[in-house]
Amino acid sequence: MNQSDDQNPLRNLLLRVAYDGTDFYGWQIQPLRPTIQGTLTSAIKKVCGEQVQVHGAGRTDAGVHACGQAANVKLASRIPCSNLMKAVNDHLPESIRILSVQEVPLHFHARHDVHSKIYCYRMFREKICLPRLSRFVFPFPYPLDEAAMQEGARDYAGTWDFRSFASADRSQDSEEKSYVRTIFSSLLERRGDELVYTVEGNGFLHHMVRNLMGTLILVGRKQISSDAIRKILAVRQRSAAGPTVPARGLHLLSVNYPSAALI
Amino acid sequence: MNQSDDQNPLRNLLLRVAYDGTDFYGWQIQPLRPTIQGTLTSAIKKVCGEQVQVHGAGRTDAGVHACGQAANVKLASRIPCSNLMKAVNDHLPESIRILSVQEVPLHFHARHDVHSKIYCYRMFREKICLPRLSRFVFPFPYPLDEAAMQEGARDYAGTWDFRSFASADRSQDSEEKSYVRTIFSSLLERRGDELVYTVEGNGFLHHMVRNLMGTLILVGRKQISSDAIRKILAVRQRSAAGPTVPARGLHLLSVNYPSAALI
Numbered sequence: 473m474n475q476s477d478d479q480n481p482l483r484n485l486l487l488r489v490a491y492d493g494t495d496f497y498g499w500q501i502q503p504l505r506p507t508i509q510g511t512l513t514s515a516i517k518k519v520c521g522e523q524v525q526v527h528g529a530g531r532t533d534a535g536v537h538a539c540g541q542a543a544n545v546k547l548a549s550r551i552p553c554s555n556l557m558k559a560v561n562d563h564l565p566e567s568i569r570i571l572s573v574q575e576v577p578l579h580f581h582a583r584h585d586v587h588s589k590i591y592c593y594r595m596f597r598e599k600i601c602l603p604r605l606s607r608f609v610f611p612f613p614y615p616l617d618e619a620a621m622q623e624g625a626r627d628y629a630g631t632w633d634f635r636s637f638a639s640a641d642r643s644q645d646s647e648e649k650s651y652v653r654t655i656f657s658s659l660l661e662r663r664g665d666e667l668v669y670t671v672e673g674n675g676f677l678h679h680m681v682r683n684l685m686g687t688l689i690l691v692g693r694k695q696i697s698s699d700a701i702r703k704i705l706a707v708r709q710r711s712a713a714g715p716t717v718p719a720r721g722l723h724l725l726s727v728n729y730p731s732a733a734l735i
Numbered sequence: 736m737n738q739s740d741d742q743n744p745l746r747n748l749l750l751r752v753a754y755d756g757t758d759f760y761g762w763q764i765q766p767l768r769p770t771i772q773g774t775l776t777s778a779i780k781k782v783c784g785e786q787v788q789v790h791g792a793g794r795t796d797a798g799v800h801a802c803g804q805a806a807n808v809k810l811a812s813r814i815p816c817s818n819l820m821k822a823v824n825d826h827l828p829e830s831i832r833i834l835s836v837q838e839v840p841l842h843f844h845a846r847h848d849v850h851s852k853i854y855c856y857r858m859f860r861e862k863i864c865l866p867r868l869s870r871f872v873f874p875f876p877y878p879l880d881e882a883a884m885q886e887g888a889r890d891y892a893g894t895w896d897f898r899s900f901a902s903a904d905r906s907q908d909s910e911e912k913s914y915v916r917t918i919f920s921s922l923l924e925r926r927g928d929e930l931v932y933t934v935e936g937n938g939f940l941h942h943m944v945r946n947l948m949g950t951l952i953l954v955g956r957k958q959i960s961s962d963a964i965r966k967i968l969a970v971r972q973r974s975a976a977g978p979t980v981p982a983r984g985l986h987l988l989s990v991n992y993p994s995a996a997l998i
Contacts, residue, residue: 492866539865566869602802603755604871606829 616692798982879955
């Protein structure tokens with residue numbers, strides 16, 4: 473990591489980032505594969521000459537998109553925020569854009585300080601999915617009881633142990649000590665040709681949003697009743713919930729911080 | 736080309752096709768490179784076992800998109816139109832979709848019978864272009880006198896010799912005998928963050944829409960006045976008009992035929 477010196481003490485910057493995740497192996501840096509974190513790190517190095525750590529609010533999986541990912545970086549460079557944003561964007565592929573850069577206190581951390589994150593999942597309901605949408609939606613043109621799904625979606629709200637909705641692959645979640653999360657809002661709605669699920673929570677387990685949506689599909693297909701959601705939460709077994717829907721329909725819309733953390 | 740036989744006389748089908756042109760070398764079939772025409776031809780062969788000619792209404796360039804390209808194919812297969820559409824879509828990448836298939840008279844030809852084509856050109860006016868739009872718009876965040884451009888755009892309407900707006904590279908247009916085309920409507924308008932140029936004409940020369948838009952940019956930058964359009968048309972020299980704007984902002988919206996051609 474970079475070091476401050478007497479002339480240039482480190483500053484801490486919060487970046488808001490959008491990306492089309494289709495052509496990346498997810499957020500987290502990996503050797504020899506394009507990732508969002510790796511691409512941002514290289515672009516910042518090109519602009520500032522510093523090897524920074526890009527701390528993301530969360531690690532999105534391969535194929536997942538964002539229009540409001542957040543990350544912080546500590547760097548010594550004195551470059552003004554708006555110039556940094558412009559210069560780094562000039563060194564990024566167009567599939568990644570920094571939307572804003574702001575100075576935050578040195579103790580701010582993009583993951584530890586999260587108050588809530590909002591995700592949405594876009595399902596395309598018509599038979600033929602237009603090519604300009606296909607990177608960003610999951611095409612599912614089969615019959616669904618959407619009203620029952622909307623009812624089921626509401627049952628996710630609250631503070632629950634979400635073990636039934638966590639990836640069975642624990643290797644990615646080895647840091648997790650608890651499966652308890654609070655979902656502040658959970659809403660499924662029709663928007664034109666799409667069925668859009670929007671969920672805000674204080675945190676999400678690996679694959680959790682995709683498993684919440686996959687379970688709503690079971691409700692929509694009448695394979696389980698909409699009141700089965702409570703039972704699936706209670707049993708705390710991954711096998712009780714529905715399948716993991718594809719990454720490409722998932723979008724990280726925004727990451728919210730308590731205002732006290734930013735000043 | 737395929738042949739009819741006594742049991743299966745050829746039938747003629749009109750396909751409406753949408754594509755994200757980003758990853759293709761344009762419409763026209765080429766050896767060893769992915770093209771829209773080539774990809775459609777292969778998919779139809781896989782489904783019907785017939786090597787058909789896919790006659791497009793026009794050859795879009797590399798990177799140009801379509802949500803309403805038209806093409807006709809003659810084939811002997813008796814497969815119903817809706818089954819053909821579904822099966823061919825299953826053999827196409829998601830970046831190309833057949834939107835409809837209809838039976839048309841044997842003499843119908845997707846290029847010769849065109850009454851009009853509608854193109855639009857999408858220019859993105861804000862500083863930061865969201866990754867989910869960047870394949871489909873030309874980012875141009877610099878100052879423009881949009882009102883003058885709107886006025887200039889109207890001057891393209893009518894029947895004119897468009898030589899000033901034709902690609903200087905004649906190799907692609909060697910069939911062209913005349914530069915005269917009729918523009919039925921020519922409208923530039925603001926739609927949110929975008930400046931969208933929509934033009935309908937009985938035909939377009941190679942690069943013509945991109946050159947019409949490039950010339951409107953000269954108007955917007957005040958490098959020429961909006962009434963200069965008429966003079967540029969009159970001088971019939973490519974060098975008088977503006978630059979060719981990038982392919983990625985161009986979309987073939989629809990191809991219209993006289994109803995008599997279709998029945």
